[in-house]
Amino acid sequence: MYREMKITPKDHTLKIYLNCKFHSVLTNKHDKSSSNPPIKIPSYQLHTTSLVLILSQLFLISSVHCSGVYSLDASVLCNKVPGLVPEQRRLCRAYxxxxxxxxxxxxxxxxxxxxxxxxxxxxxxSSENEPPLMFMTNIASKESAFVSAARSAxxxxAITRACSRSDLAGCACDKSVSKSDWEWNGCSxxxxxxxxxxxxxxxxxxxxxxxxxxxxNLHNNRAGRKVLxxxxxxxCKCSGVSGSCSVKTCWTSxxxxxxxxxxxxxxxxxxRQVEAIRGQRSLSAVMLKLKRSASKTEKKPSYRELVYLAESPDYCKKNRTIGVLGTKGRQCDRNGDGLENCRHVCCGRGYNNQVVTKRKKCDCVFHWCCHVTCKECMELTEESSCR
Structure with a gap:
């Protein structure tokens, strides 16, 4: 069984080549009543086959009997994505x-x-099953700042990597030449x-x-890209007679x-904590200003800094309103000397210890040539979890 989605940039048609019965393009669930085995696709290809997974559940095809080609026009799909602003829909249709x-x-x-x-x-x-593009976008804490920067980076x-692999139309390796005393070559x-x-x-x-x-969010998005x-x-690699480096070829990765x-x-x-300064003639926020600064001249945060508007919420207790799960039941390290220590993770509530049985490989023997055989042993280990 094989499934693949091919995208034709010229007509912007998404074609899903299928020979299967499946419950959802998003989840790739296997129909237990079917005699067909589950569809196996490489993890990278699985990511690139589902536009739904990408854009916060763009479309969902349920219980589809399919054979041959199922085509969906990108313009139709992009218009159905919930929460996209007009410019994002335009980019979705164009690319x-x-x-x-x-x-x-x-x-x-x-x-x-x-x-x-x-x-x-x-x-x-988060207690809410938020899609990656929407995760933590409405919280103004330090943690939200990290999420925005990490997501942007x-x-x-991923786009840069796809270009290097020639997976995207319209972009490829960077062939620009840098002013330097070496030669730029290869696939930058x-x-x-x-x-x-x-x-x-x-x-x-x-x-x-x-x-x-x-x-x-804009500031932290930019900060993440700057870190990248x-x-x-x-x-770089050198080439020349007798190991000399007469020619130095370099590329970026x-x-x-x-x-x-x-x-x-x-x-x-x-x-850094910031506050928004609003315009005199408008109620809209126009810029971010440092809330606390040791210098009177330092008013704006650096583009490389992460910024937040509000103090972090209490992550010890569950709070469904803001999507905090709390730490009850979390595994911790009672012997750790860092933030993973049970006293810290459990917020002083204490923790429970229990002995669990785990399987592990043991008595491994190397055989010439060339493989290793191991026995399977049962190991008792003690785990700690927050009360």
Whole structure:
């Protein structure tokens, strides 16, 4: 069984080539009553096949009996996406093949957020099942600032990577020449295109509004993209007679997303609180001003800083109104000496210990040549969770 979505930029038609019965393009659930096995697709391809997953549940096809080709016009799909502003709909119609990558990048940013905050009281979770593009967009805390920056960096990252792979029409490797004493060659990551596309699409929602939350989101979106740009790697190789470096060839490449996340985390720790200044003739917010500053001349935050408008909520207790899950039931490390320590994660409520049985490989033996065989052992381990 094989399923694939092909996007034809010329006629902006999304064609789903199917030979199956499925409940949802979004979830790829398998019909248990069917004799056909579940559809297997590579994880990267799965992301790029569903425009729904990308753009906050764009469309949902349920219980479809299909054989052959099922075609959906991109203009119809883009008009049905809930919550998109006019400029985002225009970009969706003009670049339908990029929308899957946008969603992939948004997920990339949110996943990095989960990794960076995994041991903290707030672990980048929400009680609402918000899609990646909408996650934490209406909260004005430091944590929301990190999410905006990580999501923006993730989208620009994914678009840049797709360009390097020639997955998108209209962009490819960066062939621009830099003024330097070495030769630029190879396939340099086209980060300028990725950043610009992300700015045009992601920032369009915030520019459509003029409130203080939108100003905050715009600032943090830009900060995330700046971290991506400053993290780009330069790779070089030398060539010449007898190992000399008479010719030095260089190209740029994307860093690990973890590198970007770590840099954003440091910026998060130094995030600045701001307030919106409103115009004299209008009630709309026009700029952000630092709320507290040691210098009288420093009034505006740097573009590289993360900013927030409101203090962080109490993440210890569940609060459905703002989507806070609380820490009850969270696993913690009672022997840890950092933020993962049970005393910190559990907010002083205490924790429970229980012994659980886990399976692990043991007594592994290397056989010449070349494989390893292992036994499966049961291991008792003690876990702690917050009360």
């Amino acid at each position: 339908p093949e990029a929308m899957a990558v946008v969603g992939e990048g948004a997920e990339l940013g949110i996943e990095e957020c989960r990794q960076q905050f995994s041991s903290r009281r707030w672990n980048c979770s 993730g989208i620009a990252y 990551a086209n980060v300028n295109y990725g950043i610009k596309f992300c700015e045009n699409f992601l920032d369009a929602r915030e520019k459509y509004s003029d409130n203080s939350q939108s100003l905050m 740009r400053s993290s780009m790697k330069r790779n 994307l860093p690990l997303m973890k590198t970007i996340g770590s840099k954003l985390m440091k910026t998060y720790e130094r995030a």
